[in-house]
Amino acid sequence: MADCIFCKINNGEINTSFLYEDEQIMVFRDINPRAPVHLLIVPREHIADLGAAEEKHKELLGHINLVIAQMARQEGISDKGYRVIMNKGADGGQEVFHLHYHLLGGAPLGNMVTYR
Ligand code: DGP
Numbered sequence: 001m002a003d004c005i006f007c008k009i010n011n012g013e014i015n016t017s018f019l020y021e022d023e024q025i026m027v028f029r030d031i032n033p034r035a036p037v038h039l040l041i042v043p044r045e046h047i048a049d050l051g052a053a054e055e056k057h058k059e060l061l062g063h064i065n066l067v068i069a070q071m072a073r074q075e076g077i078s079d080k081g082y083r084v085i086m087n088k089g090a091d092g093g094q095e096v097f098h099l100h101y102h103l104l105g106g107a108p109l110g111n112m113v114t115y116r
Helices: 005-010 055-074
Strands: 025-029 037-043 082-085 101-105
Touching: 005 025, 005 037, 025 055, 037 055, 055 101
Parallel strands: none
Antiparallel strands: 025 037, 037 101, 082 101
């Protein structure tokens, strides 16, 4: 997708250092961290949001979860715990319309989320 930020990160148009990458996904730090550790786990394929995921993405979605757990261990936040967030659509607070998961941790994050 020509005007998608995460596609530009994937194709190198936006230079970003990856903490982890493979043929299916890339992991990098969020540009606007909301916790001491704030990583984004992003499939290379442009999938607009979770609602656009299909049966063929089943293995990819499972792989993402396992890499999230691996990244949490790598960042040293696994034992104390962390939060994984996936925003979908306007009410979900999604800003970048390319499926991604947030891994947040490194401090007590409180209880879930609020709305205003
Ligand atoms: P969401 O609201 O779930 O769509 O979160 C999008 C996140 O993407 C937001 O926390 C900021 C992050 N982000 C946006 N542009 C860039 C970028 O160019 N580089 C990095 N590393 N993160 C970005």
